[in-house]
Amino acid sequence: MSMKKIRVYGDPVLREKAKPVEGIDESIDQLVRDMFSVLEIEGGIGLAANQIGVPLRVIIVSAPSDDGTRIELALVNPVITSAEGWLEHEEGCLSVPGIYEEVRRRAKVTVEGLQLSGERYEAGYEDLPATVFQHEIDHLDGVLFVDRISPLKRRLLEKELSKIAREEG
Numbered sequence: 001m002s003m004k005k006i007r008v009y010g011d012p013v014l015r016e017k018a019k020p021v022e023g024i025d026e027s028i029d030q031l032v033r034d035m036f037s038v039l040e041i042e043g044g045i046g047l048a049a050n051q052i053g054v055p056l057r058v059i060i061v062s063a064p065s066d067d068g069t070r071i072e073l074a075l076v077n078p079v080i081t082s083a084e085g086w087l088e089h090e091e092g093c094l095s096v097p098g099i100y101e102e103v104r105r106r107a108k109v110t111v112e113g114l115q116l117s118g119e120r121y122e123a124g125y126e127d128l129p130a131t132v133f134q135h136e137i138d139h140l141d142g143v144l145f146v147d148r149i150s151p152l153k154r155r156l157l158e159k160e161l162s163k164i165a166r167e168e169g
């Protein structure tokens, strides 16, 4: 198995708008396997393909759901098609190590996309899973959770973020 490295704040691939997947083939299956193995090694509840350097619209989620089961899902070309309400969760990100901040996001979302089988997927999520899907889909647009905190909090983090970027570069 190829070892993929997590791309860290300061890496330009995290700021790229990822491209839609045109067809689900073996390379996408392999990408998803790589993503799940990185997530397992690094620990985390979700990952976007550009976090391992592949600017394609693919996310995985491996998170506890409200009913006590787990969500284990890979989605290709995911989009949020409806949203309701607002909430705040403390978020972190494997690409922004050591930083945790409350982020205000939609409380309930409908997520659509394609499964690896090529079948259409549509489901509603709320609370933590809703946050995870929004966080991962943001990655595909080059948006990081630290972009969604207040300007004041962001200023306070600037030094720490530049340090992460310097160590990366």
Ligand code: CO
Binding pocket: 092, 093, 094, 095, 135, 139
């Ligand atoms: Co992240």
